[in-house]
Amino acid sequence: MPTYRIAPSILSADFARLGEEVRNVVAAGADIIHFDVMDNHYVPNLTIGPLVCEAIRPHVQVPIDVHLMVKPVDRIIPDFAKASANIITFHPEASEHIDRSLQLIRDNGCRAGLVFNPATPLHYLDHVMDKLDMILIMSVNPGFGGQSFIPEALKKIEAVRKRIDESGRDIMLEVDGGIKIENIAAAARAGADTFVAGSAIFGKPDYKAVIDAMRAQLAQV
Numbered sequence: 001m002p003t004y005r006i007a008p009s010i011l012s013a014d015f016a017r018l019g020e021e022v023r024n025v026v027a028a029g030a031d032i033i034h035f036d037v038m039d040n041h042y043v044p045n046l047t048i049g050p051l052v053c054e055a056i057r058p059h060v061q062v063p064i065d066v067h068l069m070v071k072p073v074d075r076i077i078p079d080f081a082k083a084s085a086n087i088i089t090f091h092p093e094a095s096e097h098i099d100r101s102l103q104l105i106r107d108n109g110c111r112a113g114l115v116f117n118p119a120t121p122l123h124y125l126d127h128v129m130d131k132l133d134m135i136l137i138m139s140v141n142p143g144f145g146g147q148s149f150i151p152e153a154l155k156k157i158e159a160v161r162k163r164i165d166e167s168g169r170d171i172m173l174e175v176d177g178g179i180k181i182e183n184i185a186a187a188a189r190a191g192a193d194t195f196v197a198g199s200a201i202f203g204k205p206d207y208k209a210v211i212d213a214m215r216a217q218l219a220q221v
């Protein structure tokens, strides 16, 4: 069985109690904290920045996975690295120089990844596989939590899984958007190994019950 990771998106957490929320979700079994950064420019929403990343760091030991929905990307990368991010991903169409942005993330001591919106073609992977530690497939259009999973994303996950296997590299394949207990196994069967879930976890009173139910689904894949 592949190593499966559950990455709750704090976009759906109670921001007024964020430290407690991240502690609780890690205690409930989260492997990664997914941290959504939106700039009201690349996406029509505005969320949180490096200061909040730094503030939650003392509360959790697990990796913090920063998903940059910002344009441009480069000038904020060192700030998130200093704020103790472990993984930083960005959208290829938001960077002028994709190879340079990936290298900048690694030079700042973080693992690097690219994010693909539902309509973003995979050709952006062509010349940078050796610089990737994560590929994130969006199964909703970015900007908001609580949207419905777009089934077409499964084909894209399959195509990326093939590319990763052919590359022989150890690259995490993450899926994000509308992931629930009911569809997590389908995403895993398509080839995903890391699952972002916001409203499915933070929208319920018992985080452990949801994460356990997701793991039970994954155990049957």
Ligand SMILES: O=C(CO)[C@@H](O)[C@H](O)COP(=O)(O)O
Residues within 6 Å of the ligand: 009, 011, 012, 034, 036, 067, 140, 141, 142, 143, 144, 145, 146, 147, 176, 177, 178, 179, 196, 197, 198, 199, 200
């Ligand atoms: O990046 C995003 C949205 O842009 C996601 O991380 C969402 O926050 C996931 O939320 P759910 O779809 O799981 O509620």
